[in-house]
Amino acid sequence: MCGIVGYIGHRDAYPIIIKGLQRLEYRGYDSAGVAIYDGKNINLSKTKGKVEDLKKKSESEISLAGKLGIGHTRWATHGVPNDVNSHPHYSNSGELVIIHNGIIENYDSIKKELIKRGYVFHSDTDTEVLVNLIEEVKKKEDVKLGKAVQIALNQVVGAYAITVFDINKPDEIVVAKLGSPLAIGIGENEFFIASDASPFIEFTNNAMYLEDEQMAILRLGKEIKLRKIKDDSVVYPNIQELQLNIEEIEKGGYDHFMLKEIYEQPRAILDTYRGRLLASQGLIKMAGVDDNLEKFLNANRIIIVACGTSWHAGLVAEYIFEDLARIPVEVEYASEFRYRNPVITDKDVVIAISQSGETADTLAAIKLAKEKGAFVFGVCNVVGSSISRETDAGAYTHAGPEIGVASTKAFTTQITILTLIALKLAKEKGVFSTSKLHEFLTELENIPSKVEKALQSNKLVEKIAEVYKDSTNCLYLGRGYNFPVALEGALKLKEISYIHAEGYPAAEMKHGPIALIDEHMPVIVIATNKGHYDKVVSNIQEIKSRKGRIIAIVTEGDTTVKELADYVIEVPETFESLTPLLTTIPLQLLSYHIALMRGCNVDQPRNLAKSVTVE
Numbered sequence: 001m002c003g004i005v006g007y008i009g010h011r012d013a014y015p016i017i018i019k020g021l022q023r024l025e026y027r028g029y030d031s032a033g034v035a036i037y038d039g040k041n042i043n044l045s046k047t048k049g050k051v052e053d054l055k056k057k058s059e060s061e062i063s064l065a066g067k068l069g070i071g072h073t074r075w076a077t078h079g080v081p082n083d084v085n086s087h088p089h090y091s092n093s094g095e096l097v098i099i100h101n102g103i104i105e106n107y108d109s110i111k112k113e114l115i116k117r118g119y120v121f122h123s124d125t126d127t128e129v130l131v132n133l134i135e136e137v138k139k140k141e142d143v144k145l146g147k148a149v150q151i152a153l154n155q156v157v158g159a160y161a162i163t164v165f166d167i168n169k170p171d172e173i174v175v176a177k178l179g180s181p182l183a184i185g186i187g188e189n190e191f192f193i194a195s196d197a198s199p200f201i202e203f204t205n206n207a208m209y210l211e212d213e214q215m216a217i218l219r220l221g222k223e224i225k226l227r228k229i230k231d232d233s234v235v236y237p238n239i240q241e242l243q244l245n246i247e248e249i250e251k252g253g254y255d256h257f258m259l260k261e262i263y264e265q266p267r268a269i270l271d272t273y274r275g276r277l278l279a280s281q282g283l284i285k286m287a288g289v290d291d292n293l294e295k296f297l298n299a300n301r302i303i304i305v306a307c308g309t310s311w312h313a314g315l316v317a318e319y320i321f322e323d324l325a326r327i328p329v330e331v332e333y334a335s336e337f338r339y340r341n342p343v344i345t346d347k348d349v350v351i352a353i354s355q356s357g358e359t360a361d362t363l364a365a366i367k368l369a370k371e372k373g374a375f376v377f378g379v380c381n382v383v384g385s386s387i388s389r390e391t392d393a394g395a396y397t398h399a400g401p402e403i404g405v406a407s408t409k410a411f412t413t414q415i416t417i418l419t420l421i422a423l424k425l426a427k428e429k430g431v432f433s434t435s436k437l438h439e440f441l442t443e444l445e446n447i448p449s450k451v452e453k454a455l456q457s458n459k460l461v462e463k464i465a466e467v468y469k470d471s472t473n474c475l476y477l478g479r480g481y482n483f484p485v486a487l488e489g490a491l492k493l494k495e496i497s498y499i500h501a502e503g504y505p506a507a508e509m510k511h512g513p514i515a516l517i518d519e520h521m522p523v524i525v526i527a528t529n530k531g532h533y534d535k536v537v538s539n540i541q542e543i544k545s546r547k548g549r550i551i552a553i554v555t556e557g558d559t560t561v562k563e564l565a566d567y568v569i570e571v572p573e574t575f576e577s578l579t580p581l582l583t584t585i586p587l588q589l590l591s592y593h594i595a596l597m598r599g600c601n602v603d604q605p606r607n608l609a610k611s612v613t614v615e
């Protein structure tokens with residue numbers, strides 16, 4: 001996710017843009033840039049770092065006068081955060097300048113073609129490719145910017161919200177959208193563009209939101225020209241009067257970042273496998289794995305090191321790698337691994353998982369593994385983070401910034417990446433046939449819509465939260481793939497509601513925790529219809545016979561558990577190894593609602609930090 005801001009009108013553009021970027025910084029904050037047209041030249045300044053760093057740099061190095069401008073705060077997906085990869089980006093002629101939020105999946109093939117035609121590139125970004133594709137179309141077809149954008153976007157695959165202008169036509173700005181948000185503020189002889197309305201709500205509450213596959217030409221003194229990208233057909237703008245305040249807008253209308261990020265999971269999972277999962281061709285493309293395939297295939301074992309929620313994702317991966325790819329896996333708390341003098345050889349592959357990419361214990365574990373000759377692969381959500389730079393190779397989750405301290409979309413996107421790696425290795429090892437891989441990849445493509453369905457249990461979960469919000473203890477039980485989900489659900493509850501909660505393998509209950517069961521003990525049991533279902537039903541009966549209060553996560557349509565549990569929350573059916581992506585959803589919602597009802601600070605729980613950079 002990045003933040004984009006644009007302005008064309010009668011006011012000075014710079015103050016509007018820089019303040020707008022500050023409001024959008026929650027969307028991405030690893031680099032920022034601004035480009036202002038002063039009536040003669042485009043004055044552009046950009047830098048690695050936050051908007052504050054951009055403010056200092058731009059105000060010391062460029063002329064800020066001008067009534068037309070664009071600005072960008074970046075969440076890197078291609079190209080590490082540095083000055084040259086920051087947006088805005090010029091076309092080769094210097095006449096076009098663009099900002100972009102999204103991912104152009106086929107940028108590499110377009111870049112190669114443009115290089116053949118003499119284009120040069122200064123950055124590693126897909127965005128610089130896009131602006132030069134637009135320039136090439138504009139020249140070759142001899143059309144204006146708007147038409148060139150429309151033609152060019154029919155040649156790209158991926159997601160985008162773009163704003164682009166042409167120095168030769170400074171009375172207009174062109175925008176387009178597919179997959180990433182783009183709002184247009186409409187004032188008196190002025191237009192505002194932004195990722196959400198927070199940058200312009202103080203100037204106008206007349207706004208419209210571009211729909212997917214729509215583009216608009218915003219020309220001063222003219223009506224908005226709204227078009228369908230596919231065929232340039234006319235669309236009539238749906239202009240609305242916004243009633244939201246700034247804070248509500250930053251949270252996308254949700255009350256908290258955590259809830260917003262729970263609901264972002266369908267898109268986050270889609271963005272994470274976008275460009276990597278080619279189900280129709282039965283292919284998985286991951287450069288970090290493709291370039292190091294032999295290391296993975298010849299490894300004696302995979303050691304996964306992580307902390308907290310990322311460690312839970314690692315536990316799910318252990319089941320996935322061993323079950324599907326038949327590769328031995330050990331999962332270690334990074335904080336233990338780094339101190340216990342582990343036996344590591346150059347035949348080991350270590351996978352380090354970290355949302356922030358800055359967790360000190362995980363970083364230390366990586367350094368130890370590298371010293372002992374292991375190949376280390378990173379799964380991070382922050383491009384250019386310390387862990388992503390320390391590891392030998394890696395793959396980024398494309399979850400976008402996770403602001404809430406309680407990790408949610410990081411967990412499901414980490415599992416998505418790890419599933420793709422396991423499936424790729426299973427195919428390479430011949431454990432998976434082409435048809436089995438195709439079947440699996442097709443189901444993985446169904447997961448975002450199944451997560452959407454799981455999210456529909458929110459109202460029921462809120463009702464259940466009301467019943468259990470005053471509990472002092474809570475037990476989470478799961479078997480197989482859902483044992484790590486039980487651990488994760490317990491962590492969510494304890495870290496934001498401060499209720500003591502424990503996750504346990506359901507079969508372990510009889511070895512001790514069953515002594516805890518009484519009419520005061522809520523027990524959340526993950527009882528989906530795959531993976532030793534009958535044994536989990538027996539566990540539920542054991543709990544019921546001791547008056548335990550049972551909340552069960554079941555596969556939709558389950559009637560057996562419904563007879564036994566106090567409450568059942570349904571999730572769609574899927575493959576056993578993919579159930580964690582669905583069963584975790586109601587548990588995230590349950591912890592959110594209980595914490596809220598207990599008056600806790602959901603986004604910033606006491607004693608915790610989003611990134612534990614201390615030891």
Ligand code: AGP
Binds near residue numbers: 355407495610
């Ligand atoms: C999870 O909700 C917590 N915020 C915490 O356990 C977190 O997962 C852990 O600190 C690891 O962080 P990382 O993924 O950024 O390395």
